[in-house]
Amino acid sequence: MDTKAFKRSLHSSDNYHRKGFGHEAEVATQLQSEYQSDLIQEIRANNYRLQRGNVTILLAEAFGFCWGVERAVAMAYETRQHFPTEQIWITNEIIHNPSVNQRLRDMQVGFIEVEKDQKDFSVVASGDVVILPAFGASVQEMQLLNEKNCKIVDTTCPWVSKVWNTVEKHKKRDYTSIIHGKYNxxxxxxxSSFADKYLVVLNLKQAEYVANYILNGGSREEFLTKFTHAHSAGFDPDKDLEQVGIANQTTMLKSETEQIGKLFERTMMKKYGPGELNNHFQSFNTICDATQERQDAMFGLVEEKLDLMVVIGGFNSSNTTHLQEISVERSIPSYHIDCAERIGPGNQVEHKPLHRELEVKENWLPDGEIVVGVTSGASTPDKVVEDAIERIFELKAAMVVV
Ligand code: SF4
Known part of the structure; x- marks a missing residue:
């Protein structure tokens, strides 16, 4: 399929919107009152530090809503204002944050249900308005909505579109896109829907397996089993790894994406020689600034003497999970929560340890003076961070009284 031509024709359609509707000012006030926080402003102004009672909070110097998410949420609010009576749908969570998604439900925005990994678009009627979230939608979904004559409001972050353009460049040269990300x-x-041939690698370990296959060959069956669901239809590791380009999910760990890029560059150089590298390998920098800044800020924060770390963000938020990984690697007790309500009652927290299910931890806040590092993922409003910090203050104050 000529995805480039399809996108070009979609973009010129009257049913397609990707620039908002001119209600920015009203929406900005609304968003400010719903998601901003005076406490967080205060902490920012105070060099990202706040002490109350025996608790010192150290905030990461970059955290929370990135501009791509802010833009997507603002466009969703504008869409409601612009189409006050139309049925509005969203193809997925607008961003990975439960409170923001709930707010949209309250505004009568419907979410497309997923049944057995399949989205049920049968509810969407001709003329309905459909919002595509910040992390985009597959080309097949866009096609289907276009055929249904829907009005499409595309909030896809430009950083994500940049990756799609990279994949188009790979396709043009008949390269296989190696995508660093989670295939689902x-x-x-x-x-991957924009790619012709692709392979999704989750981490450096998987990338090393692929690099080794390129250099030394191996069992084709084992390869295909290992990457079930993570490659394009008809993918053949013996033929389709001769020319590769690197792409990434924008929220992966930046250092790992870079390592994977370098690994394949070295691999192709070794296999084909430095003079031939440009005929077998392509890489463009597509790591999003916001992800990079939040990860860098986290690396700075974990250098401080912290008693524990609280990482706030949706449980299915990839960038939040990566922030959590950074503190876990430093052996700092780290609690990933998605909302302030996970804290309490009493000295307990319901949190999601890395790669495990939710669990309750009792006596999570130590006695006496404590220093708590706090950060949040790119989909988390400041208000949620404020509520979590206030709960920690309340809990510690209550412990002193007892
Ligand atoms: S994390 Fe980056 S790519 Fe994702 S929405 Fe934010 S700015 Fe865009």
């Missing part, structure tokens, strides 16, 4: 993450599903 919405963004990666969308990105």
């Amino acid at each position: 993450h919405e963004e990666t599903i969308a990105t």
